[in-house]
Amino acid sequence: MKRGFFIVFLLIVGCFFIYGQEIITAERYLESVSERYGGIKDYEARLAIRSGNTEMQGTVSHLSPSFLRIDFTRPAEQVIVFNGELLTVYLPEYRAVLNQDITASRRSGAAANSAGLATAQGLTLLRRNYIPSFVTGPDPIPLDDGSKERVVKLRLTRRSISEGFRELILSVDPETQLIRRIEGRTIAEGLVRFDFSNIRTNQGIPTQRFIYDSPASANLINNFLFRDTD
Secondary structure (H helix, E strand, O other), rough: OOOOOOOHHHHHHHHHHHHHOOOOHHHHHHHHHHHHHHOOOOOEEEEEEEOOOOOEEEEEEEEEEEEEEEEEEEEEEEEEEOOOEEEEEEEOOOEEEEEEEEEHHHHHHHHHHHOOOOHHHHHHHHHHHEEEEEEOOOOOOOOOOOOOOOEEEEEEEOOOOOOOOEEEEEEOOOOOOOOOEEEEOOOOOOEEEEEEEEEEEEOOOOOHOOOOOOOOEEEEOOOOOOOOOO
């Protein structure tokens, strides 16, 4: 009888222990990452982009809520700037500045709200448009095979066919809850990878950084993405 009572006691204690712990789901983890970025006023990081055989490198700057700038070192002098209303791309190879007034097209809602995936706005869109799951579980795993750097990996599967990426893999630093890498698989089965390193947050980045003065000799092309036909 004493033995039976002891077993029942252990089962009761075990139940209280289990229910007293918060079960970490992929959805809750993605929410916590989103909350982390919601508290970031600005950040700067080294950015490396790989798409097929193409590699690009530069520095990305973000100012909440929707300012984004990428100054590339590869290709040298290429610039992308978004201030929430105007998207500017400078292509030094063609001496061309491409401008797009996002507010000019109401059909461009996704572009207007996407200053970048690794921002509070970008994560809000991801939570709305993708279903999260852990790649292996909530415990950190190596970023790459044999890597000493460990991350939590989330797999995001699109909810509808209208999304540009079929699937996204987010690699999150478990200590800072900042995104270390984003890997995307496109509709055409192409792979795109964004690596963020040397991330510095809340540095007091001024809005002036997101004002781009184009070279005087550059050709200006306006509304290169959409044209208002209304």
